[in-house]
Every structure is written in C-alpha cells, then in structure tokens.
Amino acid sequence: MRMLVFANKIQKAKLSVRESHIHEHLQKNGVKIIYFYNFYYRSLNLEMLVNYLKLFYCFFTKKKDDLILIANDRSVCFLSFFKKIGFKLAIDIVDNRALQRLAYKVDDSPEKIAFLQSLLLKNIDICDYVFPVSQSCKELYPEKYNNKIFVIENAADPLWLKYSRLPEELSIGFISGIAPGRGIEFLVKAGEIIKEQVPDVKIYIAGAPLKESKQYYEKLKNRYGSSWISFFDDISYSVNVNQFISKCFLTVIPNPDHIYFQTTLHLKLFDSLACGRPVVSTNCKETAKILNKYHCGLVSDFTEQDFAGKIVQLLLNRREASEMGKNGRRIVEDIYNWDNMSRKIINYTSE
DSSP states (O other), X not given: OEEEEEEOTTXXXXXXXXXXXXXXXXXXXXXXXXXXXXXXXXXXXXXXXXXXXXXXXXXXXXXXXXXXXXXXOOOHHHHHHXXXXXXXXXXXXXXXXXXXXXXXXXXXXXXXXXXXXXXXXXXXXXXXXXXXXXXXXXXXXXXXXXXXXXXXXXXXXXXXXXXXXXXXXXXEEEESOBOTTSSHHHHHXXXXXXXXXXXXXXXXXXXXBOGGGHHHHHHHHHHHOSSXXXXXXXXXXXXXXHHHHHTOSEEEEOOOSOHHHHHOOOHHHHHHHHTTOOEEEEOOHHHHHHHHHHTOEEEEOSSHHHHHHHHHHHHTOHHHHHHHHHHHHHHHHHTSBHHHHHHHHHHHHTO
C-alpha cells in the first residue's frame, strides 16, 4: 500500500505531531509514504520538477489501494484534479479550522469563518475517506457522509513519553499554545482559590504564543508572573516536553464551554496520561468521556470554584492521584497510541 502525502507549503518538511507519528507508524505497518513538499503547480523550480517526476511515476505505477492523504483542507481544484486522474483521497481533519479560530478568538471574521466552513465541507464531499479526531467531531458533518467518516483519535507515543512517579512538589502544569480563549485566566483565578488551601502550590504554564498572540502573551506574563506562577516558552515536544510534564504533579485542561473544545481531543491530554499524570479538565464532552470512563482524572463544571476544588482533591490525595496516573498510562499503552491509530487507517482504507 502506498500513500502520497502533500505537505503544506508553510510546513515544508516539518509536519505536525499527529502527522509525523501517524506517518511513522503507517510505515512500520508496511505502508510506503511518498512525500511531495511545497507542491504548487504555478512554481517552476527544482523542487517542483522533482515533485512532478515523482507524481508521474506514481501515476504510471498506480495501484488500486494507492491513497492521497492530506491534513486539514486543501483547495477544491487540487483535490478534484487528483480525483479525476483516479486517485483515492483521504482527509485527516487535524483541526476544524473554522471552529478553532472562533474558540481561540484569532481572525474570527464572519467572512473567514464562512469560507473555511464551506471549504471543509467541499473537501469532505470530494474525499473518499474522512478522519476526524472524535465521535462528536464526526457528528458535526452531514449524515450523508457517515459511511466515509471514520474516527481516528489523537494519541501519544508511550516509548517517547516516559512514565514517572508523582513529584513531591505540588505543581499544576498547563501546556498548550498561548492564545485568548484557552482558559489561562480561568486557571489563574482557580489557582488563587487553590492557594488558600494549598499554600505551597505552583503553577507552570508552558507554550509558545501564536503569531497573533505575542502581545497577549506578554500581558499574561506581566500580569500573572510571580513566585508561584511561572511561564515557559521553550518547551518543545521533540526535546523536553517529557521533562516538563514529569515535574508536574498533575496537568489541567481549563477549556471554556465552546463547540470546538466540546468536540476535540487534545494531544496534551494523551501526552499527560502517557507520563502518568492525572488530568483535571472542565466538562468538555470528549475529554470528560475519557477521564471518567478510565478513571484517569477529574472533571469539573465551568466555574473557577469547582475547577479549583477538583485540583485540591488530587493535590491532597497522592494515592488517588497516583492511581489515576497509572490508569492513564495504561490506556495509552493499550488504546490511545499512534500504532493503533495507524492500524485503524489501514483497516478503514483497505475495505
């Protein structure tokens, strides 16, 4: 089986965490990945010449199970061209970009949102296979597409992210991109309530600001940075995310009540579970479902008081927190790992 992957121009050879892991494990399971970087038909350069030569080779050696795999949406003309020349198409909806922009309050003009929503539906209509990250995400799209939509959840790599015992320090970890709408202020307000009951508590906020959010990030640091609230903008998944999570007693997902957060499953959830950390999250449907089903964290309502209460419950009960951490590690090893997700893709596209 071969999969043709067209990496977005802005990404070049750098793929997202989800893409790189899925590709790696597809290859481990016998799939040949052929990359086309910066494929832009109007460009006349050496890179495009190489792309065209590879494309001609793939076309003339095309097999029934060949598949073009794209991440998020692409232009309709791009997809239609490959459909017309006989390739099957699969779209991995890493993020619903329209809902994500609304949730993060980044370039959420009605015109932009409407364009992205329309583009995604056109992509789904053209593609043969569609991979959202959750059942709730699947339910966002018209029922007429149900027979080609297959859930491929986010996951973690249990070999890269190592399990460790809970530290002695009572520290709360938040790891994410930094942007309005991600619940950082909510976390800090909950932290002030927590500190009244757990005076030694620390909050570690890790993440790089989006391009549009650099001023917001500086305001956060200036306003909240203190002896017990620290900001880290040098945490990288491929370098030191394991070390960051391992120094936290627990991690949090303080998402607001928004359809994007209700339907998505964050990578950071599974990264924390892989490291053996219990997770406290607000009551967003898909995240709450996993935490409750596998008893690997606690779920609060959308108030600072309840969120703080759930965190205090774990900070003051090491045995319960440790047991939840072990449960989380177990489900990553058994269920939510990238090898299982790649096998799902192979099974779905081989039918």
